[in-house]
Amino acid sequence: MKNFKLKIGALLASSVLMVAVSCSDDFLNVAPTGLLAEGQLTSLAGLDASLIAAYSQINGRAQRMASPSNWVWGSIRGGDANKGTDPGDFNTINPIQRFEADATNVNALENWQGLYEGVARANNVLRLLAKKGDDVTDADVVRIAAQARFLRGHYYFQLKRNFDKVPYVDENVDYGAGLEDVVNNVDLWPMIEADFQYAVDNLPATQAQVGRVNVWAAKSYLGKVYLYQGKFAEAKTQFTDVIQNGVTSNGLKYDLVDNYGNLYRGAYDNNEESIWAYQAAAGTGSVNNANPEFDLNNPYNSAAPGVCCGFFAPSFSFVNSFRTNANGLPLIDGSFNAPGNQVKNDMGVESSSPFTPDSGNLDPRLDHSVGRRGVPYLDWQDHPGQSWIRQQSFSGPYSVKKYVYSSTEVGSFQDNSSWTPGYTGINYTIIRFADVLLMAAEAEIETGGLEKAREYVNRVRERAKNSVVMKLDGSGPAANYNVGLYTSPWTDADTARMAVRFERKLELGMEGHRFYDLVRWNIADQELNAYLDFEGAILINALGSSNYTDKHKWVPIPQNQIDLVGADKLIQNPGF
């Protein structure tokens, strides 16, 4: 028995010992799986992979409202389009287009989050550079830092245009290390300029990979930043250089694409006009690489391309703007909305009832920008009107057209791996050469170069003239297109200014610029209230009795972000 007890004692002792060993501190160290620690990213490969992530955020990823297309913030607020679809769908956009949004609007938060994620990724690259590994040369540092700072400049530029003063967070602050204490009481322009200046100073003219920004993209962007500040001379310097000497990252001399419509075709990605584009791709394993912010922005019908959902419906005013006079010139005096000049539409006409489209003079860019009844919708079919519109009384009769995929792009520039086929792998162009030409024209006008401005505008119009939309059977133009150049010299700056501004609306419509331009030109109040009065009388449920007040030139800073750090540190924009 004693022997037995000993055995048991030994068993007990060994058990306890076994547990004791397994319970040492080592046992309680469980390393994370499937993820990396900071130290693993300081190699050259790690730094470049971190930079890829900073590029990746350009389109906002899942944050639809943080995409560079600015389809809500720039185009809808600018009057190019209304929300479309019906009152209930994605109804948090309703107060934005009516200029009634308050600080709790979720879309403002999404924009804020998506853009600051981009800032954070750029800052992350810069922070990692400071801890660079042995295989990273000084040249690598400059090359990577220049791209990261370009991207950070871009994210802050977007934030600046929406929210005005936002907390400036760079690589020197971080969570728990000063980030929460940054107060948004400083002007961001100097920092944005500094980032782009660094990019200008350090980026090469061409890149081995076309998706990487080059010095010319940086100069273009820097010029744009100057223009927003009214630094016209500085802007002009940059733009002139770009126009004369600029090449794309893949080495193409900057020029306009022959046909305006090809700007929105995947096969023409990274063309000579593409100064900086988001590189979209289909079939990658995630629709987030395929313009996820546009999945809802297609005509509405299961027989229509994209199937869903009728968002981003071009406005009457926008369509009417493409009316040209006998000389092929736009009605820059604003008379395009006058009864005699309005473009004929199919409001209230069922698809089964006959309809003859407008027969007056039109700029063909209309039919590259807007889907309208009776005109070919890309290469699909003639737009059938009401049956492709979700609720005409709310959204109006028009469909979005730019960046919607054509039938030849199905399966190649279109990703069908999610619930809807409306994901496209067509690059979204953030800055294109026509934009630079028109910005340069503005800078010229403000610095006295009226004729140079006219030359730039005519260059853009010349291309428009050559961009006729043909009937599907090829039998002739789809409408009565008539585009002319400004043939008489510009002598009056005011008229020249009106012409350039109007040209921007036509050339860059539905591309997210309009609202920012109106604010920049200080004419948002008159232009937008005229627009809302006109459209609100037709689309009563969507826009009726809404009006623009100047406080809405800035988006309210998201309330929940203020709640996090305090109203003294994150100061709300006036009036909210």
Next chain:
Amino acid sequence: MLPNLSMFMKNVYRILSVCLTLLVLSSGSAFAQKAVTGTVLDEFGVGLPGVSVLVKGTTTGSATDIDGKYSLNVPNDQATLVFSFIGYSAIEQVVGTRSIIDVTMTPDERTLTEMVVTGYSIDSRRETTGAIATVDAKDLAVIPTGNVEQALQGRVSGVTVITNGQPGTSSIIRVRGFGAFGGNTPLYIVDGVPVGTTDFLNPDDIESTTVLKDAAAASIYGARAASGVIIYTTKKGRRGDKKLRVDYNGMFGATNPGKGLDMMNPQDYATYTWLAETNAAAAEGRPANYGHPQFGTGSTPVMPYYINVGGQSGVAGPFSADQLAQEAAKYNVDYGKGPIYQVVRAATGEGTDWYDAITRVAPLHRHSLGINGGSETSRFFVGMGIQDQAGILLNNSLRRVSFRANSEFDITKRIRIGENFQATYRRSLGVSGGAGGQGVSRDENSILGAFRMPSIIPIYDEFGGYAGTAASGFNNPRNPVAERDAIKDNRSFNANLFGNFYLEADIIDNLTFRSSIGGRYDNNYFFNYSRRQYENLENNSAFGYGEGSGFNFAWTFTNTVAYKKTFEKHAFDLLAGIEALNTGAGRSINANGQNPFSQDPDFVTITNLPVATRQVNSSLGRGVNFSSLFGRLNYTYADKYIFSAVVRRDGSSRFGVNSRYGVFPAFSAAWRISSESFLQGATWIDDLKIRGGWGQMGNSNNVDPNNQYSLFGGDIGASSYDITGSNSGALIGFRRTRIGNPNAQWETAVTQNIGFDGTLFNGRLDVIFDLWRKDTKELLFEVPIPSTAGFNAAAPSVNIGQMLNQGADLLVTVRGNLTSDLTYELAVNGSLLKNEIVSLAPGLEFITSGNANPSFRGIEPIRNQVGYSLSSFFGYEVVGLFRDNEDVSNHATQDGAAPGRFKFRDLDNDGVITPEDRTILGSPIPDFTGGLNFTIGYKGFDLSAYVYTSIGNEIWNQSKWFTDFYSTFEGAAVSERLKNAWTPQNLNATIPIVEKAANFSTSNVGSSFYVEDGSYLRLQNVTLGYTLPAPLLQKWRLERLRVFASANNLLTFTKYEGLDPAVGGDADLTFGIDVGNYPVTKGYTFGLNLSF
């Protein structure tokens, strides 16, 4: 109920009883007149030591020796001897002329349940000082649920159970409130092994269920006990059973879906479509411009015969036979054969009842076979079970097949080994909702879909295809029947092995060493298809296929030493242990893609999907390691004063080196006041014990295992870029995914509990009452990081914030017999609960971060705010509807204000309705939950009823957003309630005006319009059973044969307007939101219990 336990613990009690009896007797004085001797045998004919033998009405007595023999002197022949022993029914014998009195004692089932399994030990209810509740095993088996924990609803006070009607779902189980911002699921222990879920258990295999509620009871589980501990043990054989005992339990039945919500019929739908235009025109001061693709443009709507003829709407009919033949020739629903062409006839009369269309009377059956037996040195139990339960929703079902084998052997007189083993196959299909089905109520699922589809749309077109919103004018709901049919071939299953081996050695007398190693291995596999649709306005545009698998292994190694010893009046019970465990390590892989060459299920594999569409992902995890030491001391003085101290030290890999250990002590005491001399006269008190305890428990469930690390991750969706401009591929980059906090440590829940246990009137009345308070401090909380740091980086949990839960638990049981044939038992339990967020991070008044603030169609109904309960409802308070323009102009400025729309209260009286006017509108946490269980038995018949009630909780009925506004997805179905909508003639309406606008004053913001009283009382079960009489059974050589019939959820009393008030959700920060709740509905079951 626990005969095996009586065996298991017999030695312990024998020894204890001897001591106790001797203690009691030591004070008694005896004067002898007659000697009586005898032997007390147990049910197996073996001498039972330690039985107390008392002369009734005196303190004279004795106790049996180790062989069960006793002797004592009695005053006279009229004396009555009372034989009593814990776990056995007391026996009374009049001495008469006898001098030798032998008795055989039989186990008392009721008393035996008073022994409670408390995880590392088995204690007598008499001796416990903590808050402990048990559930009768037969109560778990009576309701045909898939998860045994659902059956706790209304059975245990202090336990909140919120469940839905979906087979295969898991439920929200909360013991004593919601202690933290997440991870409040109690710790489940099965046969001593911790598990994350109990869905694999067959209710018929369960022997005991114990809920440890306060620290005194639970903190032996230390760092994982803060949310309470629920302990299950499974059946074991009976030692010494000479013959095999076979139990068969079977039930079959069906669940009836009942009626859906009242939606408008086709004619009313058309009429209200016109009314919306009438109202819109009146508001805008213009002539009405009627029109709808189906109903024409006249001043009254014209009902169409066909709603879709090859894309044409509003077509008159019927077609002639010839026309129909022409249409049939054009008909096509196969994209491969060209454009879709359908012919769809409008439903007439009451139209399509879509709820009826997606539901069915759902059959269920369950069969369990249990075989148990044993020898003097062994015992075993083998259980086999199968449960097949269909959901009321098409293609939703649960199947569970389980095999269990438990056994124990005596190697020597002092060494035992044993094992518990279970293999389970579990297949739950068509389950929707996050968190294992809990979240179904907040999903836009087929159930909501049934209330979005206008009744004018039929289920099928004229030639057998699905009908849907491809017929224009009805907005975009999807045919829910097609949706449910589409998942018919989808499969997923889980196979797991669970069990443990243990060794027990009585090293020396009173000292037992136990070692157990247990684990759980899980394996799952799934494949699913998504069809390319044609019938809807917004169709799924591809045929999809996905397939995947994973495995996971968790283990626990526990060693304990228990020592029990009594010195005169001092009884000691010590336990010390050491434990190491891993919560589960494993890997998983899944793949999916689109558009294989053929959609034949026999063809479709990942291999046969086009390469370009394939996506493959995999993951691995190592689980969390815990290393723990624990000990407990129980001390009892004179059976009157009981003191208990528990301490556990846990280390966890969840936390960084500096803070990974936590120590959790608890102290409790009890005073058996009924043993005091001043209560000796109160013969109506059998036992009365006052308890009190204080202790700490920990929680870390709510913390990501990677919390201590700052990490970077790559993801094709989140951080990739086509830097080469290929248009067809993207390079993966790395961005920060987590900001680490190496200093996080345990949440600590401090509990205080005062209560009493009383048994009165000769066992006729049991009362258990507890008052409790649980303060959770240093709450781990992901303090939201300003998005300026990048929102992709998960915020670390930091120890900040405080939560308070307090309440009262009461259990009253009354039992007895009215006549010798008529027995009754009534058990009522009730729990009061108050939950409050006491503090968050400094300066933070409410939580704004992502998952605490979900958005439903732009409405954010939840606010977790200091001073209120978790998941409180938040929004504008509706004062009423604006009566007229004057009312609008007299009210504070409100965007979109117009007659018939919501008038929001201007809380801050600043004359403008702004976000500042939002307020807390209710809470989904019930103030009171309770149950009532009533059983009567008459001869062979037994009748039981079981009622559950939940009082004081609100529900956010988000489904009204879809059904009660004409303008949300205009054209979709609308509720019959719109008939009571505001009109200039119906100014006191609560339903807003039928109109086309959607804005701030109608459906665009959250308001009290959605908040409803969610209180309800439900008759959950009524069972009538009949047990065949013994003579008949003996003739058939059966031990027991009982047949029964049950009705489930027969009656529900509620004011809630949604489908069902049992609305759960993804606890803990967000629940109680009803978008598409899966209702609990009536069902009927019949069954058989057979033993031989």
